[in-house]
Amino acid sequence: EADIYQTPRYLVIGTGKKITLECSQTMGHDKMYWYQQDPGMELHLIHYSYGVNSTEKGDLSSESTVSRIRTEHFPLTLESARPSHTSQYLCASSVNRGYEQYFGPGTRLTVT
């Protein structure tokens, strides 16, 4: 098991709520990523970071935002959750770009 953690594992919230999904890793990796995985299994990169104070949007447009104030911590925030945000969110990290990524267990978000 990789040393990368996500909390909560499951979250059910009402529309309009602000939420933060936590992701932490203890491997000292500079590169971290957020993916959204739809029910059809395909993974979409929504945010990535190559180091502290560096964040970029991924290939799939997302209303979420991220921050990277510490190397080990890469939280994702939704200011106002909507049912369309219902999905599985996976956090990952890597030593180098384009090489092995270590994934957390995921957060399954349901917005009612």
Next chain:
Amino acid sequence: SQQGEEDPQALSIQEGENATMNCSYKTSINNLQWYRQNSGRGLVHLILIRSNEREKHSGRLRVTLDTSKKSSSLLITASRAADTASYFCATAEVIKAAGNKLTFGGGTRVLVKP
């Protein structure tokens, strides 16, 4: 359309049989990786094959890469019930503005029946 596309989308086999799944991609790559995802969990890295390699083995896994056809295959030999999972290929493209982000395919669901 996505960079990596996998075939088949789903595969059902008996324990002890071999499972083969394929991945096709569109652009030049630095490497291609295979990951496994058990239900409700994150992905786990299985194997990486570089663009100058043609075949790689890891335990019961065998990966081939044909850069001329832009395709790869993952073979799981002597499958076990514990191999039941979804399998994803991921490509690290040569030219990317941000440098070698991985792009994942849609996955193959494998069911190994005891």
